[in-house]
Amino acid sequence: MFVDHSKEAPHDDLSAVAALDEPTRRRLYELVARGTGPVGRDEAAQALGLARQTAAFHLDRLAAEGLLDVVYERRSGRTGPGAGRPAKLYRRSEREVGVSVPARQYELAGQLLADAVEESDSTGEPVRAVLFRKAAELGERLGAEAAAGVVDLLERHGFEPRREGDTVLLGNCPFHLLARKHVETVCGMNLHLLRGALATSGDTGYEACLSPAPGRCCVVLEPAS
Template sequence: MFVDHSKEAPRADISAVAALDEPNRRRLYEHVVRQPGPVSRDEAAEALGLARQTAAFHLDRLTGESLLDVVYERRSGRTGPGAGRPAKLYKRSTKQVAVSLPERHYELAGRLLAQAIEESETTGEPVRSVLHRKAHERGARLAGPEQADALAVLEANGFEPRRDGEAVVLGNCPFHALAREHTQTVCGMNLHLLRGVLDGLAESGLEARLAPRPGHCCVRLDPAS
């Protein structure tokens, strides 16, 4: 998941994964997601042999981490006055959680490649040309109108930027495995992505160029000429 402004999303994913380290909480999560419909606290507690208060505590923690969603339904099927209060029920969240160290963003690469193939089939423009344009557009959106610091944007998106004199080297490639197997395609995409970031940061004073070296991203940011 490429973020547009901060590290909050990756930190939230790490917190969510850590929440499942507690055995009863993990059992409750696995029980809820296996059910065909939403589950009440009483149902979950009975199924796992837990006290209702314990089940409620862990279910609410899972909800707080966005791993479960809460819905309210009347189990009796009755409506109107006298039907009683809707029951609080839990179901799998629509949120997707993924944590990788070092940070990787293969979903973004897949999305850009799919867009390039589809547009190329429609317009006849070469796939690589479309890919480079789409990557540049995405990079410009990552920079965003409120961003001014290139290193902050790059850090927020997993590139691990480090100053090297007036230049910036990138200690991590978010597309590492793909870049190793499809170097020309992925590194070209990455180059245009980072050019888009820099173009979105009008005052960055840097330009992106290919400079592959072991243990680093294939792109280096040098002072603009």
């Protein structure tokens, strides 16, 4: 749900993965990724036996997907007038790409848990109490940005909300495998996350409640009492 890269870069993870499905493009990405420094078009073309134009096309596509960063350097070592134009070079970006179907957010759970353990270690507050508080704080930040309401927020982030009467059920749990093994901790984290989102979204029609059932998230949105 909550790892939203849209504010970091206008790239889509699925599109990036699809870009690597092309064999030549994947070889170029691997060449750059394994290099000890930025790689130029001529260097890449020579290493893989490609035409320079072909290498340039695929390198630029990888850069457009956010998989490579573009840098400019003068490799001659000369500076000033007459030094020539800097060469266009490519290096692996720091962007991480992951695609799961249905949507999962294990990285988010790991971040919240790690933060909770560190704060608990320094303050003595129970880990689970810190985790639930931090989950609620994150939910509050997300809810404050949910201009169209919390149900739309859940839809956009993969919870697959569906209405059954006055109740909103969530067809997908972003923490599915973790929740199966650590029900109290992970479902409690999720509950506080959604309660935080409801608190700041302006959507006063619902309240988040635990209601585990097979095939869906353990949290449901019930009509507010």
